Amino acid sequence: MLDRLLGVFSTDMAIDLGTANTLVYVEGKGIVLNEPSVVAIATVNNKTEVVAVGSEAKQMLGKTPGHIRAIRPLRDGVIADFEVAEEMIKYFIKKIHNNRLFSASPRIVICVPYGATAVERRAIQESAEEAGAREVYLIEEPMAAAIGAGLPITEPQGSIIVDIGGGTTEVAVISLGGIVYASSIRVGGDRMDEEIATYIRKNFNLLIGEATAERIKKEIGSAITLPESKDMRITIKGRSLIDGNPRDIEVTQDNVAEALMDPVSAISEGVKDALEQTPPELVADIMDAGITLSGGGALLANLETVISRVTGVVVKLAKQPLNCVVEGTGRALAETKKPGSILLKNY
Ligand SMILES: Nc1ncnc2c1ncn2[C@@H]1O[C@H](COP(=O)(O)OP(=O)(O)OP(=O)(O)O)[C@@H](O)[C@H]1O
Ligand SMILES: [Mg+2]
Structure with missing residues (x-):
C-alpha cells in the first residue's frame, strides 16, 4: 500500500548513462533530459567542487583554466571516474525532481554496457541509490x-x-x-574524433581539439568517399605545428573518409x-x-x-x-511492474 502511494508521487525514471550523452525518460512524459556526460570540477584549497554539469560543462572541454577540470567520467563505455559519475547521476536526478511539486524516492532503471563487470554494475546501482532511488534495476544496453x-x-x-x-x-x-x-x-564516435584529429595533425600540421574533430565528423563526415559529395568541405581553425600560430584550413569529405577508415x-x-x-x-x-x-x-x-x-x-x-536506448529502457520501466518480466536483472 505504502509502495503504491509512493509510486503515485514519485517520478519513476529510465536512465541511459552514456559515454557521450545521458538521457532520462520519465513515465508519461517521455525524454525529459538529454545532456552531455561531462562534469566540470574546481579545486580550491585542496577541496573539489562541481562547477557545472552537462551542456554547460561540455562547452568548457579543452578551455578550462588551471584550477578547473572538465571531466568525462565515462570513457570507452565504462565508468573511468566513479566519484564524478556519481555526482553527475545525482545532479541529473535532482534536476528532474526539482521541477516537480511532489517527489518521493523513484524507481529507476539504468542501462549498463554489455559486459560491464560486477563491480561496475554495483557502482552504477549504488550511485542511483545514493541519489535517492527506492529501487534500482539494470538492463543491458543492447537489449534496451x-x-x-x-x-x-x-x-x-x-x-x-x-x-x-x-x-x-x-x-x-x-x-x-x-x-x-x-x-x-x-x-565508437570518440575513436572517430581521435582519428580525425590525428589525420589533420599528420597531413596538415595542424593541432585541433576534440570538439572541432567532432564537428568535422558531424558536418561532413562519411564512412566512404562518394563521387557526388567527396568535395564537400569545411573550414576549421587550429594551431600550426610549424610556427605555433593559429591557422585556418579546408578539410574535404574525402579527407575525413580516409581518416575514418x-x-x-x-x-x-x-x-x-x-x-x-x-x-x-x-x-x-x-x-x-x-x-x-x-x-x-x-x-x-x-x-x-x-x-x-x-x-x-x-x-x-x-x-x-540517439534516443533508442533510453526509449527502450523506459519501456522496460513499465515491465518492472509486471510479474515475471524477462527483461530486467535486479542486482
Ligand atoms: N550526425 C552525426 N554523425 C556522426 N556521429 C554523430 C552524429 N551525431 C552524433 N554523433 C556521435 O555519436 C556519439 C554519441 O552517441 P550516443 O549518444 O549514442 O553515445 P553514448 O550512448 O553516450 O555512448 P556509449 O553507448 O558508448 O556509452 C558521439 O561520438 C557523437 O559525436
Ligand atoms: Mg549508448
Whole structure:
C-alpha cells in the first residue's frame, strides 16, 4: 500500500548513462533530459567542487583554466571516474525532481554496457541509490537499444542490433527475449574524433581539439568517399605545428573518409564476426529482417552502405538512433511492474 502511494508521487525514471550523452525518460512524459556526460570540477584549497554539469560543462572541454577540470567520467563505455559519475547521476536526478511539486524516492532503471563487470554494475546501482532511488534495476544496453528500435525481441526470431555509441560499439543477436550472442568493441564516435584529429595533425600540421574533430565528423563526415559529395568541405581553425600560430584550413569529405577508415572497418568487421558466431537458423532470420543500427555513431553518413557491403545483409538505421536506448529502457520501466518480466536483472 505504502509502495503504491509512493509510486503515485514519485517520478519513476529510465536512465541511459552514456559515454557521450545521458538521457532520462520519465513515465508519461517521455525524454525529459538529454545532456552531455561531462562534469566540470574546481579545486580550491585542496577541496573539489562541481562547477557545472552537462551542456554547460561540455562547452568548457579543452578551455578550462588551471584550477578547473572538465571531466568525462565515462570513457570507452565504462565508468573511468566513479566519484564524478556519481555526482553527475545525482545532479541529473535532482534536476528532474526539482521541477516537480511532489517527489518521493523513484524507481529507476539504468542501462549498463554489455559486459560491464560486477563491480561496475554495483557502482552504477549504488550511485542511483545514493541519489535517492527506492529501487534500482539494470538492463543491458543492447537489449534496451533493440526494444527502443522496435525489434521483435520476444519472438522466436533472430534480430540483430548494432549500437554505436561514443565509447563502444555493441552488437547483439536477440531471440525469445534473451541475448544469444553479443560482443562489444571499444570503437565508437570518440575513436572517430581521435582519428580525425590525428589525420589533420599528420597531413596538415595542424593541432585541433576534440570538439572541432567532432564537428568535422558531424558536418561532413562519411564512412566512404562518394563521387557526388567527396568535395564537400569545411573550414576549421587550429594551431600550426610549424610556427605555433593559429591557422585556418579546408578539410574535404574525402579527407575525413580516409581518416575514418580504421574505425569504420573495425565496426563493420565486428558486425561480420557477430554474424559468423550466430546459430544458422537465426542468421536466416537476420538475412530477411536486416541489421538495425542505433546510437549516435550510426548517424555517420554512409555507414549503412559499408556495413551492408561487408556483411551482404540489408542495413537499416533506427528511427531515432540517439534516443533508442533510453526509449527502450523506459519501456522496460513499465515491465518492472509486471510479474515475471524477462527483461530486467535486479542486482
Ligand atoms: N550526425 C552525426 N554523425 C556522426 N556521429 C554523430 C552524429 N551525431 C552524433 N554523433 C556521435 O555519436 C556519439 C554519441 O552517441 P550516443 O549518444 O549514442 O553515445 P553514448 O550512448 O553516450 O555512448 P556509449 O553507448 O558508448 O556509452 C558521439 O561520438 C557523437 O559525436
Ligand atoms: Mg549508448
